[in-house]
Amino acid sequence: MKGNTIARVAASAVALTVLATGCASERGGSAAVPGATGDGGATAAADSGAKEMFGTLESPCGKGDAKGATDQGVTDTTITIGYGDDRGFPKAPGLSKEMGDAVSTMIKWCNAQGGINGRQIKGNQYDAAYMQAATVMQKACKQDFMLVGQGFAMDESAEQYRVGCNLPTVAGFTVGPNAAMGPMKFESVPYPVDYFNVAPLRLAAKQFPDFAAGMDLITSTSPAVMAGSKKIESALKSIDVTPKKCGVQLNAEGDPSYVPFAEKFKSCGVKALWTSKSPDPAAFSLLESLDRVGAHPTLVFEATWYSSAVAKWNTQGVGDNIHAGLIFQPFENADKVPAVKKYLDLVNADGGKVALLGMQATSAFLLWATAARDCGSDLTRQCMVNKLSQVHEWTGGGLHAPTDPGGNKPATCTLMVKLTGSTYKQVAPANVGEFECGDDNLLKTDPSTWGTKLDEDRVATTFLTPNVIKPQV
Template structure:
């Protein structure tokens, strides 16, 4: 999933975003839809459709840094200590902590218990966190640091592999020995969300504009989407509206500009915040009633609580994750909620993303048995080309660092989200041609023939 500068999901998980052909237990119909997984496992410890990778065993040997006869040390964490946004991405660390406890209750990985070093990068401290992790951890698992690109040279320099919860920077997204359960590479994009939006709102074809911002992260995301939309035959109106990242005195002039420009639909990669809400309130004041096509970062209690007057009832968002409203149909979602709640954590999409990352790592580590080395785990990870976290999200291709080919659309009404496309709850809409290439000038880094960022590679 991708995140903006404050670590929110970008669809594509932030925007996130972030899946390949159907996984085991998932089937694709001739209608181009992919069903959410039913729990067909008989094990009490199964995670949705995924057999638990955890359990007792007789693994032995101090095979790598952080590995002993009885223990595997992994690093994880978030930016929860960021003073300007307390608790930033806290749900990621909470999720991994819950998964470590769940796994250890079953006996660990082949009998080795997992010890987690929890880090708080506090937004500005990713470098010091990475320097610590380099000295003590076997791997990083399920973490999400907003300024991960600042720390990437240290991760690459100490050969520390990672199964990240999310990555933000271009170098971190395409780094060596980096895997994600929900990839969001810089060179490819899952356009299923945009295609679905065009299907739902054909007026987007000649009447769409973007709500952009002076924020570098939002602007970069907007440019990428405009590039993809151009390939889909959409001529974005470009009415000249760009919000100030630091806030604006009034948003009514922006709303009036959109109205005068003849906008028929609006899209943004901006996350929900007071400025975003003020923009929507201004649209209502000037009487501009158009579809709002937003990214999955808007799937949050924050948005639900704000929408008491129904000003956000035009919000439609696309996601590659199963929403919590589908928990009764998707056992993996229910399992995640139960495990996090048992540790007093708060369920969130980023938490599910970190959970899927942990399960991906654990599944690869389990296959290595006693010979638990970084090389073995990364080799096993590179073989995984169909992954859905037991049903938490649409299928992805972690081994090739490629995004999903699916999406679903949710609509906000009052304080509730509801799936509207595909019509059957729990299903995703998928197609092989949904993944499109991104113009090189928008990558933000140089890639080698293996699609690995060359910025910090050792010569």
């Protein structure tokens, strides 16, 4: 569900809209968990000899005797990685801060257990501040072994430097098409340009009979939303759902009144609405206008609508009909999903910001650390690319639905949450913590929407060189 296509069309204008679209939302908790320690109990576990766990995943961290300065950023005793976010962007202070906070916390957690095979992890934290991704990447090229768990909105501007210096990454998220499909790039939760997870749409059609017969899309003049809507329309066609085409299109710069749009949806007979548009004042005004004119369609939105901002806005219950499809476990499921509780314990105890993008970065770190552990003393970029390319089922210990990092393919699952007042609750599947999955949810997309050319290995060719590190079987 993440709107990679959005930034591919007009990244400089819309990255703020894109960052969490389906990869995750900004929804997060803030209360510290009683009894939590800064290392999540890692020190006590190590001292007792007990196996440290992250949800269902046995920790990849621990003591060992790995040796050798095997590659850039690797010594006998340390591994230097880069990570970061856009927290210094003046127009949105703290942008994706949860990602850097998560990786910083995970480095401490891992080092408390002994590091990776005994090598301590050193982290270079970068602030791309939205417009400085290329500068950050050039710094990382000179000093880091790999990039891990980072999320830079303008990663497309940095991709040529990353590929040029053969810097592998297990990214927290990618936005640009060349970044999403680049060589030496892995993600714990991939969102490639050529495949789309149709599970949220299919679940919506299953849950709401009116969705198939009477739904429409909330669109906008924003190139981002138009591109996202085009992809959604294609996906809807694959499950035999045709939007009503009521002719409503919001102005990306704002409109003087949203009542005419609400009345148009009402007269058109809309029973359900979907949007690729992220929650913002314009979207809230439209929903308030729908309520004012007596239109109450079922709202099935993207994961960005699982958000603390939406929950705070919904004081009057206007958004009580909002549903969002997620591939991550919501925080409300923490008592049922140990990995979610572990994430919350660790980051809250460390004073960081918690949000779904933070869980995404956490999953990326765990994926990286698992491959690094398996490389042993032979910790080279080539070994990492080899190991990561072989991982075809990954959940981050239960943080999210199964994905295929090695094949750069998305999840084929979803769950649905509903907002009531300021509280979200999983409503489908009925069993809390479960996902609804199916191989037929993996939809091939129209090449005209890709934004880049792919080779026979589904790798973007724009910056490709003969010297990139390729998996060796």
